[in-house]
Amino acid sequence: MAGRSKAQIAAELQTAFDKKALPTLEPGAMCYMLSKQGYITDRGGHWRPHVMFFVPLTEAKAWGANLPGSPILAAEDAQERLTIFMVPVGKWSDGTADSEQER
Numbered sequence: 320m321a322g323r324s325k326a327q328i329a330a331e332l333q334t335a336f337d338k339k340a341l342p343t344l345e346p347g348a349m350c351y352m353l354s355k356q357g358y359i360t361d362r363g364g365h366w367r368p369h370v371m372f373f374v375p376l377t378e379a380k381a382w383g384a385n386l387p388g389s390p391i392l393a394a395e396d397a398q399e400r401l402t403i404f405m406v407p408v409g410k411w412s413d414g415t416a417d418s419e420q421e422r
Contacts, residue, residue: 329398336400348373353412368411372404379404 323331335341353368379385379393384404392405409417 333398343375351412353408353410355411355413355415367407367417368409369405369407372406374402374404376400377402 349372351370379395379402383389384391384393394403
């Protein structure tokens, strides 16, 4: 990062993506967010237990995400060139039930 600003780093990453100097995200990347101690952001706080799947940028609706009644939520990140699918699950890593699921 060598003293660069956040904006400079973002611009350099954008250029690298455009030049295809960085590899495309491989299919199958995922993470488990099951700890009660985790949180999304300082502002957003604590969320439910869920698993996340990372795919190259795609339209979330094409996967059935963010539609009425769909259990799949998604965030499309054009700058990072990826889509993140989030699927809430019923239990935390300690085996206790997710209280949000009861609502």
